[in-house]
Amino acid sequence: MAVERTLSIIKPDATRRNLTGQIIAKFETAGLRVVAQKRMQLSQAQAEAFYSVHKARPFFGSLVSFMVSGPVVVQVLEGENAIAKNREVMGATDPSKAAPGTVRKDFAESIEANSVHGSDAPETAANEIHFFFSDLEIVG
Ligand code: IDP
Numbered sequence: 001m002a003v004e005r006t007l008s009i010i011k012p013d014a015t016r017r018n019l020t021g022q023i024i025a026k027f028e029t030a031g032l033r034v035v036a037q038k039r040m041q042l043s044q045a046q047a048e049a050f051y052s053v054h055k056a057r058p059f060f061g062s063l064v065s066f067m068v069s070g071p072v073v074v075q076v077l078e079g080e081n082a083i084a085k086n087r088e089v090m091g092a093t094d095p096s097k098a099a100p101g102t103v104r105k106d107f108a109e110s111i112e113a114n115s116v117h118g119s120d121a122p123e124t125a126a127n128e129i130h131f132f133f134s135d136l137e138i139v140g
């Protein structure tokens with residue numbers, strides 16, 4: 001296994017309910033380290049660009065509206081096998097299918113307002129990290 005970095009977003013449903021720390025604790029307990037982090041309000045254009053891979057999906061407009069509905073916390077997580085490990089800690093996209101103890105099982109409100117985003121592969125992780133962070137902002 002190699003040390004990897006992945007892009008994580010704590011979504012507006014979670015920041016609204018003041019769950020940022022509880023979510024970060026799950027990442028840290030799993031051995032993931034926060035090596036960059038900022039809280040921000042996404043613009044419509046930023047949310048559309050970030051989720052452009054989903055632009056043909058029926059939920060795209062609603063997803064973008066949700067992602068700009070309040071602040072997000074964007075993070076780079078680092079650790080052994082970080083991309084897959086973070087997906088494990090997050091749980092399934094649909095919280096009703098997420099395993100016990102996962103972020104989405106414990107905190108998600110719905111399949112859309114599901115508390116966290118995590119990159120799904122090395123190439124998307126690299127692209128998504130550079131969407132939000134410069135190399136100078138990532139301190140491992
Ligand atoms: P992921 O976040 O688990 O990788 P994706 O399929 O990449 O899931 O979808 C991106 C985001 O779009 C999800 O996290 C969720 O917020 C939203 N989403 C996915 N599927 C649906 C759906 O069927 N209805 C509403 N929103 C959805």
Ligand code: MG
Pocket residue numbers: 118120
């Ligand atoms: Mg995805």
